[in-house]
Amino acid sequence: MSSVQKHLKGIHVDHCKNTAGCAITPIVLPEKVYIPMSQHIGAPCQPTVAVGDHVKVGQVIGDNAAPVCAPIHASVSGEVTAIEQKMTAQGRVDTVIVITADGKQEPAETVVPPVVTNKEEFLKAVRASGAVGLGGAGFPTHIKFNPRNPEEVDTLIVNGAECEPFITVDHQNMVVHAQDIMDGMLHTIHFLNLKKGIIGIETNKPDAIAKFKELFQGHPELEVAELQQQYPQGAERVLCYETTGKHLIAGKLPADVGVIISNVSTIMKIEQFLKTGMPLVSKSITVDGNAVTNPQNVEAPIGTPLPEVIGFCGGYKGEPKKIILGGPMMGRAIPNDDVCVVKGTSAILVFDEAFAQINAETACINCGRCVKACPMNLVPAQIYKAYNNKDLEALNKYHAMTCMSCGCCTYVCPARKQLSFINGNLVKGFVNSQGGKK
Amino acid sequence: MNKRNLIVSSAPHVVSPVNTSRIMLDVLIALVPAVAMATYVFGMRALLLTAVCAAACVAFEYAVEKILKRDVTISDLSAAVTGVILSLNLPANLPFWMAIVGAFIAIVLVKQLFGGMGQNFANPAITARVALFVGFATAMTNFPLPVAQQTADAITGATPLGLFAKGMVEELPSNAQMFFGTIGGSMGETSALALLIGGAYLLFKKVIEPTIPACFIGTVAVMAILTGNDPIFHVCAGGVMLGSIFMATDYVTSPITTKGKVIFGIGCGLLTMVIRLFASYPEGVSFAILIMNILTPHIDNLTIPALNGVPKEKKAKKGGDK
Ligand code: SF4
Ligand code: SF4
Numbered sequence: 216m217s218s219v220q221k222h223l224k225g226i227h228v229d230h231c232k233n234t235a236g237c238a239i240t241p242i243v244l245p246e247k248v249y250i251p252m253s254q255h256i257g258a259p260c261q262p263t264v265a266v267g268d269h270v271k272v273g274q275v276i277g278d279n280a281a282p283v284c285a286p287i288h289a290s291v292s293g294e295v296t297a298i299e300q301k302m303t304a305q306g307r308v309d310t311v312i313v314i315t316a317d318g319k320q321e322p323a324e325t326v327v328p329p330v331v332t333n334k335e336e337f338l339k340a341v342r343a344s345g346a347v348g349l350g351g352a353g354f355p356t357h358i359k360f361n362p363r364n365p366e367e368v369d370t371l372i373v374n375g376a377e378c379e380p381f382i383t384v385d386h387q388n389m390v391v392h393a394q395d396i397m398d399g400m401l402h403t404i405h406f407l408n409l410k411k412g413i414i415g416i417e418t419n420k421p422d423a424i425a426k427f428k429e430l431f432q433g434h435p436e437l438e439v440a441e442l443q444q445q446y447p448q449g450a451e452r453v454l455c456y457e458t459t460g461k462h463l464i465a466g467k468l469p470a471d472v473g474v475i476i477s478n479v480s481t482i483m484k485i486e487q488f489l490k491t492g493m494p495l496v497s498k499s500i501t502v503d504g505n506a507v508t509n510p511q512n513v514e515a516p517i518g519t520p521l522p523e524v525i526g527f528c529g530g531y532k533g534e535p536k537k538i539i540l541g542g543p544m545m546g547r548a549i550p551n552d553d554v555c556v557v558k559g560t561s562a563i564l565v566f567d568e569a570f571a572q573i574n575a576e577t578a579c580i581n582c583g584r585c586v587k588a589c590p591m592n593l594v595p596a597q598i599y600k601a602y603n604n605k606d607l608e609a610l611n612k613y614h615a616m617t618c619m620s621c622g623c624c625t626y627v628c629p630a631r632k633q634l635s636f637i638n639g640n641l642v643k644g645f646v647n648s649q650g651g652k653k
Numbered sequence: 654m655n656k657r658n659l660i661v662s663s664a665p666h667v668v669s670p671v672n673t674s675r676i677m678l679d680v681l682i683a684l685v686p687a688v689a690m691a692t693y694v695f696g697m698r699a700l701l702l703t704a705v706c707a708a709a710c711v712a713f714e715y716a717v718e719k720i721l722k723r724d725v726t727i728s729d730l731s732a733a734v735t736g737v738i739l740s741l742n743l744p745a746n747l748p749f750w751m752a753i754v755g756a757f758i759a760i761v762l763v764k765q766l767f768g769g770m771g772q773n774f775a776n777p778a779i780t781a782r783v784a785l786f787v788g789f790a791t792a793m794t795n796f797p798l799p800v801a802q803q804t805a806d807a808i809t810g811a812t813p814l815g816l817f818a819k820g821m822v823e824e825l826p827s828n829a830q831m832f833f834g835t836i837g838g839s840m841g842e843t844s845a846l847a848l849l850i851g852g853a854y855l856l857f858k859k860v861i862e863p864t865i866p867a868c869f870i871g872t873v874a875v876m877a878i879l880t881g882n883d884p885i886f887h888v889c890a891g892g893v894m895l896g897s898i899f900m901a902t903d904y905v906t907s908p909i910t911t912k913g914k915v916i917f918g919i920g921c922g923l924l925t926m927v928i929r930l931f932a933s934y935p936e937g938v939s940f941a942i943l944i945m946n947i948l949t950p951h952i953d954n955l956t957i958p959a960l961n962g963v964p965k966e967k968k969a970k971k972g973g974d975k
């Protein structure tokens with residue numbers, strides 16, 4: 216019955232895209248940047264510079280020969296004044312290279328367009344660009360682009376859904392840098408031997424859709440997929456189904472169903488690296504929320520302390536009580552603002568006390584709202600009950616490990632159960648501690 | 654200066670404004686037409702009975718939660734909803750003390766002793782009605798006639814279903830009377846129109862889904878046609894409207910998935926008609942819902958949705974391989 220439905224389930228959340236159409240302004244150069252050595256999934260980088268070294272913009276300052284790793288580059292020119300342990304935006308203590316800026320922003324000598332003529336050189340260039348999944352996961356892109364079964368992969372899906380409320384930087388980049396994104400898609404398709412490229416965009420961004428439709432004329436291999444306005448269209452499994460009709464079952468990689476999925480800003484950054492040789496040294500960020508004076512879109516060097524970004528936006532308005540890195544559905548609330556911009560930072564949302572209020576949980580009333588919301592077709596209420604009873608068998612029966620922590624169930628639950636946190640995080644920890652799926 | 658001591662919580666950081674109290678408030682609003690209609694048909698005694706039931710349910714909930722040292726949850730309005738629905742299941746002239754016994758059964762025995770909100774296996778109002786029906790059979794079947802039809806020596810009379818069961822078909826009221834509710838019966842079972850207005854409000858507010866009422870009412874109608882009876886009469890008579898819209902849709906005691914709701918609704922309809930046509934009771938809605946309530950955990954168990962892209966057969970085979 217449900218296997219023939221045309222769309223996956225989801226929820227309607229207020230878009231709150233207050234900064235839509237807002238140009239991305241580079242912020243005032245910070246005095247110091249703090250660049251962590253682990254901004255991706257995989258082996259952390261080792262510093263390749265020492266205290267006292269002079270570095271230039273785009274110079275590699277951290278790398279690791281391990282297979283799953285992406286290099287990290289200096290985002291400002293200046294002097295390395297410390298290499299220390301510090302809490303990062305990802306919520307862990309990490310080795311951080313502190314660079315005191317000299318204000319000149321000299322590009323490094325290595326910043327020249329790379330020579331790319333084949334797949335190998337392309338993948339090398341992707342690695343050198345420092346690209347990681349900018350949608351949040353942070354998986355090194357050159358690994359994603361190099362699946363074990365290349366002959367079975369034929370489609371590149373570019374994620375331009377931007378389904379999280381508040382965030383508008385991808386939208387803005389799609390409108391302003393559509394050409395780069397298209398060229399990036401064409402290059403990726405060409406060098407990876409794919410057959411077609413699809414960019415998925417939610418219909419609440421008609422200007423971006425129109426732009427790509429126009430640009431794609433004469434490129435039969437490229438296609439715009441208009442996505443309905445529903446959260447979470449940008450979740451990998453949902454996007455894959457909505458654009459190609461293929462189901463990404465939990466535990467499968469996109470390559471297993473013949474696709475590669477990449478964020479629109481990742482594709483853009485790769486193309487800009489191919490054109491200029493400048494790697495990923497800055498990030499487009501939406502700064503919004505009711506406790507920021509001037510919500511806007513900014514471009515900030517990687518490693519910029521949060522207070523500097525917020526200071527550029529007019530500072531805090533009133534007393535901030537919650538700061539979220541990323542969108543309100545899947546972003547992370549941080550305990551203090553003493554952290555810095557990293558590759559995965561797409562939004563900084565600052566809210567006052569009223570917004571930050573956490574409502575008390577009440578009893579589950581079995582209303583079924585979570586079931587109607589879950590894009591993965593799970594029964595969230597039963598999973599959370601099975602977890603409370605520490606019932607491994609029931610967790611398996613209800614496919615608990617398929618949860619992707621999208622937050623739809625928590626959003627709709629009238630009893631204010633933290634379903635997605637329990638089902639997505641606690642359950643996984645519990646099942647793994649019990650020796651995993653039977 | 655850095656900001657510290659921010660509030661940290663797990664995502665998502667936004668939630669829908671609908672909470673349990675809001676849902677229960679909507680149900681209360683949806684019950685207004687039915688209570689108003691009952692008051693119009695049976696007089697102020699009906700309104701008073703509703704007030705007594707609601708107050709008794711809230712008071713019992715408060716008292717039990719205090720005694721059992723649970724969080725007091727009367728502000729979620731669910732006890733008030735149970736009270737109002739219970740009253741609609743009673744004849745308007747039922748002695749108050751019997752109504753209070755009903756409230757005790759609903760809240761204390763069925764709801765709180767099974768663990769409180771969300772834990773009860775059967776709908777409290779239905780169970781209370783069935784218990785009263787068994788315990789106080791005379792008072793519970795002594796239905797008053799509408800005020801307008803009462804005469805000096807006939808204050809009470811048989812319900813349409815009572816007449817039907819006795820085979821007194823020619824004395825049945827017209828379908829229009831049945832629809833608007835100027836007939837004898839328990840308070841909330843007379844006016845299909847008032848209940849439908851409330852149901853429409855609940856659908857509009859997305860408090861309930863049409864699945865259960867549609868399957869329930871549809872099955873009753875189909876069964877009536879198949880057995881050569883008047884479908885409109887059977888749908889409007891007795892508790893079908895009240896039961897299908899307000900009691901079978903009780904979240905706690907009905908299945909959580911759409912497929913489960915279809916099975917549940919059809920089951921309710923079938924059992925209702927089987928009891929009406931073949932059992933010795935004239936009315937079967939309460940028993941039908943009660944039985945389906947008890948079956949709900951099993952229905953839920955059999956209707957776990959398949960994962961996206963994983964057909965049922967494949968999953969079954971995988972289970973067999975293990
Ligand atoms: S968080 Fe998990 S259970 Fe909840 S809606 Fe998303 S996938 Fe379903
Ligand atoms: S949405 Fe919340 S209250 Fe409703 S069934 Fe799911 S967990 Fe229970």
